[in-house]
Amino acid sequence: MSRTTPKKSIKPVVKSVKPAKVTIEAKPEVKPEVKFGKLPDLSTYPLCLRWLHDRTDYEKIRNVQYSDNAFKLDRMRKLLGLIGNPQDEVKTVHVAGTVGKGSTVAMIASMMRECGYTVGEFVSPHLVDVRERVVVNGKPISKNDFTDLIRKVAKATLKLNEQPTFFEVMTAIGLKHFANEAVDIAVIEVGLGGRLDSTNVITPEVCVITTIDYDHCKLLGNTLPLIAREKAGIFKKGVTALVFDPPADVEKVFRDVATKVGADLRVVNKDIEFSSRFCSDPDLGPHARVCLYTKTSRLEHLPVPLPGEHQSSNCGLALSAVDILKSRGFDCPENKVTRGLGNVKVPGRMEVISERPRILVDGAHNPASVQSLMKCVGAHVPYDSMVCIFGCCSDKDVPSMLDKVNLGADKVIFTRATTTPRAASPEDLQKMFAERSGKMSQVAKNLPEAIEIATRAVSREDLIVVTGSFYLVGEAIKYVQQDVNHTPPTPARALKD
Numbered sequence: 001m002s003r004t005t006p007k008k009s010i011k012p013v014v015k016s017v018k019p020a021k022v023t024i025e026a027k028p029e030v031k032p033e034v035k036f037g038k039l040p041d042l043s044t045y046p047l048c049l050r051w052l053h054d055r056t057d058y059e060k061i062r063n064v065q066y067s068d069n070a071f072k073l074d075r076m077r078k079l080l081g082l083i084g085n086p087q088d089e090v091k092t093v094h095v096a097g098t099v100g101k102g103s104t105v106a107m108i109a110s111m112m113r114e115c116g117y118t119v120g121e122f123v124s125p126h127l128v129d130v131r132e133r134v135v136v137n138g139k140p141i142s143k144n145d146f147t148d149l150i151r152k153v154a155k156a157t158l159k160l161n162e163q164p165t166f167f168e169v170m171t172a173i174g175l176k177h178f179a180n181e182a183v184d185i186a187v188i189e190v191g192l193g194g195r196l197d198s199t200n201v202i203t204p205e206v207c208v209i210t211t212i213d214y215d216h217c218k219l220l221g222n223t224l225p226l227i228a229r230e231k232a233g234i235f236k237k238g239v240t241a242l243v244f245d246p247p248a249d250v251e252k253v254f255r256d257v258a259t260k261v262g263a264d265l266r267v268v269n270k271d272i273e274f275s276s277r278f279c280s281d282p283d284l285g286p287h288a289r290v291c292l293y294t295k296t297s298r299l300e301h302l303p304v305p306l307p308g309e310h311q312s313s314n315c316g317l318a319l320s321a322v323d324i325l326k327s328r329g330f331d332c333p334e335n336k337v338t339r340g341l342g343n344v345k346v347p348g349r350m351e352v353i354s355e356r357p358r359i360l361v362d363g364a365h366n367p368a369s370v371q372s373l374m375k376c377v378g379a380h381v382p383y384d385s386m387v388c389i390f391g392c393c394s395d396k397d398v399p400s401m402l403d404k405v406n407l408g409a410d411k412v413i414f415t416r417a418t419t420t421p422r423a424a425s426p427e428d429l430q431k432m433f434a435e436r437s438g439k440m441s442q443v444a445k446n447l448p449e450a451i452e453i454a455t456r457a458v459s460r461e462d463l464i465v466v467t468g469s470f471y472l473v474g475e476a477i478k479y480v481q482q483d484v485n486h487t488p489p490t491p492a493r494a495l496k497d
Helices: 045-051 071-082 101-114 143-157 166-179 226-233 248-261 313-326 335-344 369-382 398-408 427-437 447-457 470-482
Strands: 092-094 119-122 134-136 186-188 206-209 242-243 265-269 273-282 285-292 298-303 351-355 359-364 386-390 413-416 463-467
Touching: 045 143, 045 166, 045 273, 045 298, 071 143, 071 248, 092 101, 092 226, 092 427, 101 119, 101 166, 101 186, 101 313, 119 206, 119 427, 166 186, 206 226, 242 285, 242 313, 242 398, 242 447, 248 265, 265 313, 265 359, 273 313, 285 313, 285 335, 298 313, 298 335, 298 386, 351 470, 369 398, 369 463, 386 398, 386 447, 398 427, 398 447, 447 463, 447 470
Parallel strands: 092 186, 092 206, 119 186, 206 242, 242 265, 359 463, 386 413, 386 463
Antiparallel strands: 119 134, 273 285, 285 298, 351 359
């Protein structure tokens, strides 16, 4: 049900682009042009998935050319135009940042659902099933709808001079599905950076940038201000942009970009009154409580449902985003906002997927998130000894990540995800870990072997933590779901046909 006045359709300006002369040898990351209007057989769901996964996938490529030549928003706009410009039919919230995007998206979506709205979520990466990326009211897109939209988008690509990437196709599918489902609001997570991301074709109700830290430095820049400038590329004229009390040099970048494009920048904890405190009680255990005061909202002592002190800033941004939506006509009573916040679940983040043995997974994939994970586990999860199964991508700041693992783990088993060619060699990780920590560790050729080694080494009071990448976490979830020797997890989002 839509409670707000539909916004006026805005047709994006599409610049004419000369057909690019692309050769596989010169640019291996770009697929050849489609010159003849013929599609492969897309009669079944598996065949549609095969076509989708044949697209160039920058999530799985080691050396990505981060430039306007590789990431073309004009190509994305043209593709959307061929399927009816669904981005103009959907009201959105746009979320970028280095860490905390997924948690912030989940909190905003949960609060808006509790307020009675139909809510879409576009997130990445997925853990087990690609359909997890496109969600309406907590339920992933059905196989039938997904198949139909793959066919529709595939047909549209025949009219493009260049083939869209995997993420561009998924963005188009997500926006079209949200338009078909007539969602009241869709929360859209940026895939990489912001300025050149394929999601940056929307004109949202509000933009959100979560904590900026070092990640994808070879692509986005090797300083926080440079990274922040790429993230701030999602700012739009006349649209409120929310950030949380960043360092002075990062805030300066945000303010400069906001002034240049005409965005309304608001800093939570400065321009928006916000406070948080860490406390503990018998029912909730250790947790953060937050307060937010604006002209339209007075939210006091709300418990943050996700563990970790770092979640208070994500919560502040999510509450502020809902407050902006409230000022733009959405009906968001404070009691429903509070209840919605309490219901939030984030798959693959501090998630216990097995009780015997006790296995906790978290998609921490950069130094800041690994450090937060180790602190969070220590504060929230009782255990005698921790065995950490770790595998990350080779293009990350691996030395710093290993230093953070060393802070919390009693024993480390290095492995690799089989679902990405970017995975670092377990042997290389072991060697680097020994050089930096002076500690022994083990190597497993894959995730199942790592879990078997860990299971033999732990008692009932010990904890196995799987982390380093969402790819590895996804493999752990799938393995535990299929293995009868483990207590099956309770999925946060049930996948149905």
